[in-house]
Amino acid sequence: MPIFEKSSESSVTRAIISQFAKEMDGFADTDVIIIGGGPSGLMAARDLALKKVRVLVVERNNYLGGGFWIGGFLMNTITVRAPAQKVLDELGVKYKMYEKGLYMTPGPLACSKLIASACEAGVSILNMVSFDDVVLREKNRVAGAVVNWTPVGALPRQITCVDPVALESKLVIDATGHDAMVVKKLEERGLIKTPGFGAMWIEKSEDAVVEHTGFCHPGLIVTGMAVSTTFGLPRMGPTFGSMLLSGRKGAKVAYEHLKGR
């Protein structure tokens, strides 16, 4: 007796197309689009989805999680400083205390739990899709993102004249890490001028990343390392606690804004 039920190739194909088309239809107009599926983007997405906000995460890679899989020097132990371990508690991630206020956990465990938690909260995900441009509305308010399949950008231009599609949203969150791709796009258009990274020798920047998380332009919120690039804060090592808390703060700012609209 075969292990699996019988099904045809055409049924499998139809299942993929119909489900994806239905989801894509919902993506065309959503509450919040988050560009970047690293720790801060996923955290923001999860918190918003738990509050019944419609959230779409656009991730250019096949995999989610960004740099959260691995710590410094390619070693997959990640560290978080208090109070970020409370987020690990919420996600059900086990950790050990290294010293008072400093906790460590395996990267694959923390990352997979965060992804699962975001998906279970109801976050929609478009992976293998890259951010291309911003949708602008009155007074240059950011009101969505223009995206395209990631492989399109990787092919020679003469054979990939494939137009992107535009997705509308009430808010966009730039969670693209050091690249701050959405912010840079506004800079290309002359709508914003970022100061670049601050001094390397300033060591206390974790708080600054969280505290600066918020609107950087009407309709656009920045979280995670994109905050450092946008506000010229000191570049820092892989301190994941601030990524998680920055994502959480980004979600709070977005939620309060949506509630007040």
Place this chain on the structure above:
Amino acid sequence: MSTSRAAEKRLRNVNLYSSENRSAKEFTEVKSYLETVFPSVKISIRSTVFRNVPKREVDCFAEALASARMKDPSSALQTFEPMFGEIDYERRAILGRSRVGGVVYDGRRLQEEFVRLLGRRASLPTASVVFTDRLVSTYSRDDLRHHLRTVICGFPGVVSLPGVVEAPAKPREYYLMKQRMELEGAGELPLQQLKSSFRGRFVDYDDPELFEVLKGLALQAVLYHLTIDPFCENRSCRLFNAHWQEDLMRSQVLDGKLCKKHAKQLASLGRKPVISW
């Protein structure tokens, strides 16, 4: 000199304004220290100067603070238009909804905003020392670039708490080892270990030595108000203007005393705090 003119030139009050992220209570040690140096002067601790921002002027001050950010270390004048997000952050910070830190401000521009905020509270008989959790820099004509500062003397004097940690250079070996670790992509744990191996050679955030150092810096700010000559060449004197952490530790913590010359000067000023410039 007439009697009224002489009275005007005497220091009567020192107002210490606590930093944005800390409570006034935390500055009690600094107050007590200044009281021992200036027994005839009334020393008071006030809450952060930003408490004085009138509601209707919050946006105006937020924009001024965002404009005061130091973005180009090689430029004497910072003439950038602030971003929407920078103004929004400063607004939140003024209203006490965000903690400050991580950004460098042009110290002189910041001082101008403090002058606006203090208004009549600052006068010749009243010295103001504003503690801040912001990093501050001033432009140096010696090498044509901005440098982080621990204290910016003036009216008011500005003392930067993160400046105590970040402005004076740490031992050379620390930077060499840190640079090597960064090239290897090391994270938080090795940095903490590196810091522990240099313990006692520099002041770090939340070290108990921080407030001991602040006593000396506050003294420098008050002495500037009295004499406009607050610094000493002697590396063991609390009035030494340290550019290296090891010098800062020696002058403020390990020795923690005034040199003979300044001990004598301050004993005299303590009895009769006359403004002499």
